[in-house]
Amino acid sequence: MKMREPKKHYDVLVVGGGIAGQETALNLANLGYKVALVEKDYSIGGKMILLSKVFPTLDCAACITTPKVSETARHPNIDVFTYSEVEGIYKQEKGFRFTLRQKPRYVTEDCTGCQLCEQVCPVVVEDEYQYGLVGRKAIFIPHSIANPRIAAIDIEHCTFCGLCENVCPPKCIDFTQQERVDQVYATAVVLATGYKLFDPTIIRRYGYGKYKNVVTAMQMERQLVPTRPFNNILRPGDGKVPDNIAYVLCTGSRDVTVGNPICSQVCCMYSTKQAQLLMGALPMADVTLYYINIRAFGKGFCEFYQQARAMGVGYVKGKVGRIWEKGNGNLVLRYEDIETGEVAEAEHDLVVLSIGILPNKDYQKLFKNVKVDQDPYSYVKQIDELTSPARTSVDGVFVAGTASGPMDIPDTILSAGAASSETASYLCKVYKEIQPSLS
Amino acid sequence: MARTVDIIKKQRHATGAAKEKLKEYNRMKKAISTALKEGPMTIPQIADKIGEPPDKVLYYLMTMYKFNMVEVDSIDDMDEYYLYRLKQQKNKK
Numbered sequence: 001m002k003m004r005e006p007k008k009h010y011d012v013l014v015v016g017g018g019i020a021g022q023e024t025a026l027n028l029a030n031l032g033y034k035v036a037l038v039e040k041d042y043s044i045g046g047k048m049i050l051l052s053k054v055f056p057t058l059d060c061a062a063c064i065t066t067p068k069v070s071e072t073a074r075h076p077n078i079d080v081f082t083y084s085e086v087e088g089i090y091k092q093e094k095g096f097r098f099t100l101r102q103k104p105r106y107v108t109e110d111c112t113g114c115q116l117c118e119q120v121c122p123v124v125v126e127d128e129y130q131y132g133l134v135g136r137k138a139i140f141i142p143h144s145i146a147n148p149r150i151a152a153i154d155i156e157h158c159t160f161c162g163l164c165e166n167v168c169p170p171k172c173i174d175f176t177q178q179e180r181v182d183q184v185y186a187t188a189v190v191l192a193t194g195y196k197l198f199d200p201t202i203i204r205r206y207g208y209g210k211y212k213n214v215v216t217a218m219q220m221e222r223q224l225v226p227t228r229p230f231n232n233i234l235r236p237g238d239g240k241v242p243d244n245i246a247y248v249l250c251t252g253s254r255d256v257t258v259g260n261p262i263c264s265q266v267c268c269m270y271s272t273k274q275a276q277l278l279m280g281a282l283p284m285a286d287v288t289l290y291y292i293n294i295r296a297f298g299k300g301f302c303e304f305y306q307q308a309r310a311m312g313v314g315y316v317k318g319k320v321g322r323i324w325e326k327g328n329g330n331l332v333l334r335y336e337d338i339e340t341g342e343v344a345e346a347e348h349d350l351v352v353l354s355i356g357i358l359p360n361k362d363y364q365k366l367f368k369n370v371k372v373d374q375d376p377y378s379y380v381k382q383i384d385e386l387t388s389p390a391r392t393s394v395d396g397v398f399v400a401g402t403a404s405g406p407m408d409i410p411d412t413i414l415s416a417g418a419a420s421s422e423t424a425s426y427l428c429k430v431y432k433e434i435q436p437s438l439s
Numbered sequence: 440m441a442r443t444v445d446i447i448k449k450q451r452h453a454t455g456a457a458k459e460k461l462k463e464y465n466r467m468k469k470a471i472s473t474a475l476k477e478g479p480m481t482i483p484q485i486a487d488k489i490g491e492p493p494d495k496v497l498y499y500l501m502t503m504y505k506f507n508m509v510e511v512d513s514i515d516d517m518d519e520y521y522l523y524r525l526k527q528q529k530n531k532k
């Protein structure tokens with residue numbers, strides 16, 4: 001397949017196609033600027049497109065994201081490059097030169113998303129979009145609302161049996177596809193590379209990975225969406241419908257022993273959200289949150305928390321020290337009751353670890369001749385946080401969303417708004433200075 | 440029509456990981472299907488029957504569910520475990 005041919009020059013390069021990158025790209029594109037949006041994953045949408053509902057309104061996350069995703073994909077001023085990478089960004093006197101690498105997915109844009117290939121492919125691999133709870137095929141559509149909804153072949157797990165190519169109606173599978181590399185220019189750059197999730201295997205005493213009924217909150221998010229991995233909410237150890245679920249808040253946040261001393265800002269509220277959704281989905285279930293402090297600082301958050309309490313969600317001010325498994329797959333939590341100072345134990349049949357948000361340090365490798373400074377926690381440093389929150393240490397490089405620190409979706413949108421307006425005013429200034437040379 | 444897979448096959452071979460995943464899925468699919476031919480079962484029952492850990496049975500059973508090979512039959516008396524059955528193949532008289 002011919003891959004998308006990029007323009008020689010864009011006004012803005014946006015790195016990362018999560019909600020922050022899309023919002024920034026759309027704002028700038030609506031002002032008439034030409035934007036290259038580069039996403040390393042197979043589709044745009046970031047983490048938000050995989051969420052169930054959002055706190056505190058309980059709006060469906062997919063219903064909010066998908067229109068924005070389609071608008072981004074269709075916008076005449078935005079060129080979206082998925083399964084692509086940016087490398088060697090070189091700052092020039094005015095603007096930036098960079099390498100755009102489009103990697104082969106071995107399926108052309110003619111793919112209709114019919115999924116016939118998935119039916120016949122004989123290889124099953126852990127589905128990363130269901131966070132490993134279920135399998136996918138070596139050829140796969142990333143997830144049901146992926147944009148673009150085009151299959152991709154995981155070439156490392158392909159046996160080259162050719163079955164997919166035999167059945168594909170529009171004949172869009174092309175194993176001869178090669179990567180395409182271009183040199184491209186942009187006047188400004190926005191970093192919207194988002195966050196990484198804390199890996200709970202690091203806290204061995206919680207047993208994640210070893211005890212199958214200990215899951216992460218992201219795995220629970222997936223169980224709470226209509227396109228969930230199982231036929232209902234089940235514990236992954238043996239398929240039991242859970243009826244006594246525990247949440248361990250601050251897993252990997254506010255914890256110097258794992259190198260992340262700061263609050264992740266969203267775990268208290270997403271756990272409270274999931275607890276409410278679980279009580280709706282499993283009316284007989286008890287849900288208990290073990291927390292250090294509840295941080296309900298945003299608009300409507302405190303009311304949302306109180307609503308959960310009124311629904312019967314249990315809140316125990318307790319620091320969980322250790323988790324172990326019983327013969328029946330149930331889990332015993334040993335925790336310090338912060339209110340009484342005593343050590344107590346409680347049994348649950350499913351444990352959800354409310355994992356924290358960590359910096360994505362990709363930005364540190366993107367640039368060739370300049371360095372984007374990091375803050376003390378390794379996020380992109382906002383050099384003028386109070387008056388110009390999107391500015392970074394490099395003139396012409398801006399930051400949007402969780403690339404600069406943990407935040408929820410409303411704050412991410414605000415941050416992207418700031419990034420787009422700061423970028424737009426930067427472009428105005430630059431173009432005034434160099435208009436003749438660019439036109 | 441010439442297939443592009445025949446071109447790539449001359450240049451590279453399936454990795455060990457790919458072959459391993461293929462084998463494991465085939466083995467589990469066969470074991471689970473054979474067990475379910477005797478009638479609807481819960482995940483722990485299948486696990487017992489085929490001698491595999493229940494989490495692994497769940498993973499492969501739910502993959503088969505996703506690809507329309509099995510369906511939910513009912514839930515047990517305690518409302519704890521679903522029973523699953525093989526999906527009736529169309530046109531199979």
Ligand SMILES: Cc1cc2nc3c(=O)[nH]c(=O)nc-3n(C[C@H](O)[C@H](O)[C@H](O)COP(=O)(O)OP(=O)(O)OC[C@H]3O[C@@H](n4cnc5c(N)ncnc54)[C@H](O)[C@@H]3O)c2cc1C
Pocket residue numbers: 015016017018019020021038039040041044045046047048051053054055084085086192193194195196197217218221266270273360362363400401402403407408409410412
């Ligand atoms: C379990 C859980 C539940 C949550 N629930 C809620 C909720 O209910 N309400 C709420 O407000 N918030 C919630 N959040 C927070 C929410 O996920 C974030 O606020 C939001 O997704 C941040 O968007 P983002 O675009 O900054 O980052 P991301 O979603 O991380 O997007 C970053 C994008 O950039 C891409 N990328 C990264 N590096 C590169 C690179 N080098 N090159 C190209 N592309 C790259 C990534 O693939 C990704 O698509 C939750 C978080 C978690 C973990």
Ligand code: SF4
Pocket residue numbers: 120121122123138139153157158159160161162163164165444
């Ligand atoms: S050629 Fe590869 S992707 Fe296609 S069906 Fe065979 S194993 Fe799956």
Ligand code: SF4
Pocket residue numbers: 107110111112113114115116117118150151167168169170171172173
């Ligand atoms: S690659 Fe072909 S068979 Fe697979 S989803 Fe696309 S059009 Fe359908």
